[in-house]
Amino acid sequence: MWQITFRELKDRKWSLLAYCLGSLLLLWIYAATFKSSQASAQQLLEVVKGYPKGFLDAFGLNNLASNSIEVYLNAKHFSFIWPLLAIILALSRAGSQFAGEIQAGTMGLLLALPLKRWQIFIAKYATGLLTIVVFTLISVFGIIPLASAYDIPTHFHVLVGAWVLTTLFMGTVYAVSVVVSAWVSDKGRVYAIVSAVLMLTYVANIIALLDDKLSGLKYYSLFYYFNTAEVLDTGHITTRSLAVFGLTIVIATVVAAWRFSRRDISV
């Protein structure tokens, strides 16, 4: 069964490498520009001090007074670009692993093997999880050598917290995408459905932050629990975030495995 995991990792190593290098390249840019940005932070603080708190929270501008590289990374990287990269990687993996293989017909080869459906599911799911772990490790801890090259101190416990949160966030996007991928037979539909859901939850979080009357909407958004501002400032992850991400991953994984094991596959 692990031959499937090994083979998938081998087949997709170049795209994973590209994502990791892209992420490292961005971290390098942020490390290189950190010191010069500190000088202009005060000016920026003056500009945004009249803005609503919700707006600052939504766009990661709430900790500009802090002078750590981690807070700078939150404002520049983890509040928008990183989630985008993570969502694209997790969604594309989930879509191609199940619905994509059914659509291409190559799932037929796997189903002809003397393996139970759930074993095939676990083998493929493990590939996705390993991809996520490798990507988050590199895209979070990659800042340590890059920052040290510019004599910028990093805070390991903060980065550990950030790694846990980013891994949980990406794992949640992946698990939810796998549910859809195990349900349909067309990866385009997986991308469309999951993108629409994520877009809605993102908009819900923004609306909740900007309008107090609708603040309850935030609880329905994945992005509310992905609170990188706090984690990259203090290293602390709220129990609520851990519970929501953890439960979503477990429930989505069980539902996806159940669906994949029971469905008809026309290949």
Add this chain to the structure above:
Amino acid sequence: MLAAIQVKRVTKSFGAKRALDNVTLTVPEGHIFGFLGPNGAGKTTMIRCLMDYMRVSHGAISILGRDARTESAALKREIGYLSSDMQLHPNWSARTHLNFMGGIEGRGRTAELVRKFNLDLKPKVRDLSSGNKQKLAIILAFVGNPKLLIMDEPTRGLDPLLQNQLYDLLRDFAAQGGTVFLSSHNLAEVQQLCDNVAVIREGKVVAAEAMTDILQLRVHLVNAVAAKVIDQADFKLKDVEVIGGSGKNISLKVRGKIDPVIKALAKYNLTDLEVTHAALEDVFMEYYQN
């Protein structure tokens, strides 16, 4: 004789449509079993149910004495499968396919078959011709020394020489006790290869018999030439159809017993008479059309 495959009252529905309707079949061990039917009749659905790619709505399938649903994983160690539209990984080479499948199931006769089919293992699948892709798919079906081969149109894309090689391979496999369940649109192929045959039409099995029985019992073609003009009205008999001829010639298709036609022909002074069993194609056209 033991049954390699036993299908009991299997129904498979997709919403209101029944792709398989109360199908019952027995495939004897050590035989080559042909499964025929027009497009959309339910052949591929039946094969997908055998392979547990699809789950039956009602009924039961047992393969080599085991339940095809609950023991599917263990059974696949003993089943070699070739689908009608086997999609291989375009970026893998033939060698990668064999290593991957063989690594899980065991290599079996693959090295011997690679030599027999003269398949180059190095190129990526996307660079292989359709014939070579089909060769690879056939070799993959033999990965792990199967006892049962389930093949959906196995000769598609193969040239006549390779078709004959495959026929020999399947006959040899059956002679050594293996069982072959194959669907095909090539009726001549089924006629020369199969010991038993079943015909499926609109999800129902309309015939399942030994090949010799199905050919001998069903349809005869009669061509007669008489010394005088033949009156076609003499042949307006039950299950007899005039399909050609004029004047002193007549061609008849006879379903069932041939005796009444011979009696009708006896009234004429015949100068030539030819009675042949209908080709499998004629037999199946009867099933398809009626």
